[in-house]
Amino acid sequence: MSHLMNTYGRIPVAFSRGEGPWVWDTEGKRYLDALTGIAVTGVGHAHPRLVRAIADQAGRMIHASNLYRIPEQESVATRLTGLAGMDRVFFCNSGCEANEAAIKLARLHGHHKGIEQPVIVVMEKAFHGRTMATLSATGSRKVQAGFEPLLLGFARVPYNDRTVIAQLAASNKNVVAVLVEPVQGEGGVNIPDDGYLPFLRQLCDEHDLLLMLDEVQSGMGRTGRWFAHQWTGIRPDVMTLAKGLANGMPMGACLAAGAAAEVFTPGKHGSTFGGNPLACVAADTTLQIIEDEGLLENALRIGSQIREGLAARLAGVEAVREIRGKGLMIGIELDRPCGDIVAMGLEAGLLVNVTADKVIRLLPPLILKPAEATLLVDGLADIIRAFVRANEPAAVAG
């Protein structure tokens, strides 16, 4: 019997090492990693420069405490806020914690404005984490069921829709913020219209609301820009990061700009581990690697190659509803549930994921090379074709 709590239906394979986009299981079988631990190991496994930086820092100091100044934290804060064009950052250890910080910030901001029951607008199909506040913000009954009572103070609207949110912002004086993913990840790699984020920016300006972007999955170069919202030219008031931030060292961040950056004062929020020297050096080095190796451009180039390759190889397969994505955040939507694709991929030496039941999700490392992308495209196209053949809707007996 396992002594682990039964929170995951685990695939019965264990990995013992990785190198770049490759991982090996304990039996020595090699896999191409097109999932990266869910958008985490963007610069690949065991990147020599990152390994050295982490080892060196571990040999100097792992933990200090936020009761003191932490130069490594100040350094990565400067780099990160510079890339985002934002002012300040709070460091924590995960995506849900980053969103917790954003939610607390928005509520405090509301109270400062005299709003005692602040409301944050959130989206259908959103995913923001599994703490009580973030699961309440999440738009999935599966995530929430059994954990009621949920937190009050969230109002839900359809994603990529302008009418409902505009009516809500105009009619509800308690609304203080909008929390939204620039591309929905867990919800099925849902990409809004080009004008949607600028529309939200304008709406927030009109009604004095904070625009808070959850870039936990879409950030850190994943879409071919540092942050997915940078495709639109807008700047959010608050942005959250985690997943790829430190390439696997646990780390989250809540960034803020302008007035939102001045909301927290000592005693209002904190974290024992958040922003420790080890995680900060890992993040700083990850950012430098992305920059020095031109990985934003690579994510864009390889992302197009994968989408175009799949479109060509899957032409005429009617079960494929849509192939969509931005950079290396890619979804292939089928017309039927396709969870079995994960096991078929594993068999073929490919690590892929299925989310929202019918969407095959690819989150390959930003370092992927064209030849490796070709392996992924060819392998996955064969798997999808085989899956569709084996799972045709039952034909009418003749």
Ligand SMILES: *Cc1c(COP(=O)(O)O)cnc(C)c1O
């Ligand atoms: C994964 C994810 C989270 C939660 O991050 P954890 O580190 O698992 O808490 C929050 N928001 C988005 C968009 C995510 O993809």
